[in-house]
Amino acid sequence: MNIHSVIANKISLAFSDAQSRGLLPEGNIPDGFLERPQKTGRGDFATTLPLKLARFMKMKPLDIAHILETSIDLKPELERIEIAEPGFINLFLNQNWLLSQVEMILNHGNKFGESTFGQNKRVQVEYVSVNPTGPIHVGHARGAVLGSALSSILRCAGYLVTEEYYINDAGNQMDLFYQCLYVRYMQSLGFAKEIPENGYQGEYLVTLGENISKEYGEKFSNLPEEEAVSAIGNIGLPLMIESIKSDLDRLGVEFDSWFSEKSLFENGHYKKTMEILKDNNYLLEREGAIWFESTRFGEDKDNVLVRTNGTPTYFASDAAYHYYKFKIAEYEKVTNIWGADHQGHVSRLKSVIAALGIDEAKLNVILSQMVTIRQSGDLVRASKRSGQLVTLTELLDDVGVDACRFFFLSRSPDSQMEFDLDLATKQSSDNPVYYVQYCHARIQSILRLTKLNNPVPIDLVIISRDPWVENPT
């Protein structure tokens, strides 16, 4: 048990002890009563319990504080208690107990800080999940770093984590991608073809098209267009996925599972999902399409699941995917990390999950806000269609993995951020990454020097409770 819980326990016991002695009236203890004061001198921990209880118990906070004080069992972790206006109880750790923690930490080595909080529950973190229609850019990279860090933390907290990438290898966007790749292939062989309007303009497709023509020659150019598009698509898709994989690998992000959207239609999950929705009477036929009645869950409008032409929408496969997550894979908790531009999708996904009979509280969606790149004072916008994007590869070439991960994690996912390339590459204390790396180098140096001499048994003494206290020289 960590020290926070130990002390919270002590206070909780003191509370019920005072009640059983008739000093305090009956009632439950509120949540979040133990905190760490912002300033040293107010103790290592503080409780606001008297303030929180005052109104309900119709007593003065200071009176409650004094009653609790007499019931708190100090030993062995605590040294003393102080009561402060208007009703805080400040708790000070025992110095010998603090010293013993050094040994405990050393004994735990790299395992220090891990916990069994998650009780080996199976959870999934799904992130990145970029359409394999182009390379990963800076916005995706932010989600990638968040997901990978979150997964590590969950593992340390005792969860069994599956990190999954959802490959959108079905649907209109993929068809468009195949079409564009076909055009680039034909262009590389000298045929006059044009990228369709709203198509993918990026340079990477030119290269990919050239590579395919180099390896396979002209053999697809003689086929009927539809056949050629499909054949080239079959070659292009795995190449695209491989390139995404290797980009992420450079970023230190590795997935346990790559889940294919297409597979949902091959293994029956999609069919089953639609059956459940139908049986639960959430489906409507209207204007030749099949709709999910989202409005019954308070949504603004209903959503199409199957188009007039009979093909399922992205929303339909996402419903099936989440059916898979909860009903087939049986994860106890699922976290999706999405770009903020998917924000409107959250509530209707939750609705469809509820309609499938799944507790929507099991799904947590983290939205990561937009990233802009600043270089030499200028802002660079990321836009995929126009091909004007800063790719992950370019970012890593410029600033390296450490700075990349550090900066993405240094801001809340909720806030938009500017990634300052000049700052991230600066070798001065302006750059927090440089500062951290410098500290690490110095510490390693000290450790190396220590090993040169014969290590002596450590005699631990607390010189000062406050490391910044002035030295009396």
Next chain:
RNA sequence: GCGCUUGUAGCUCAAUUGGAUAGAGCGCAGCCCUGCGGAGGCUGAGGCUGUGGGUUCGAGUCCCGCCAAGCGCGCCA
């Protein structure tokens, strides 16, 4: 128009989820140092927490209105 997110020192961000005098780094001003693997050290100025109300012992944090920025509101994904 409706919905989501954000708004804190000149800049980039914190603030233990409603607690005590809103804190750090950079920048700025002043003083000091000059062979540890120096990113020099110390001190200081700098704030009506976008804005107007409300809730209560207490609000940067919760509620309502307004202002500003970004995103979303497809039978695209």
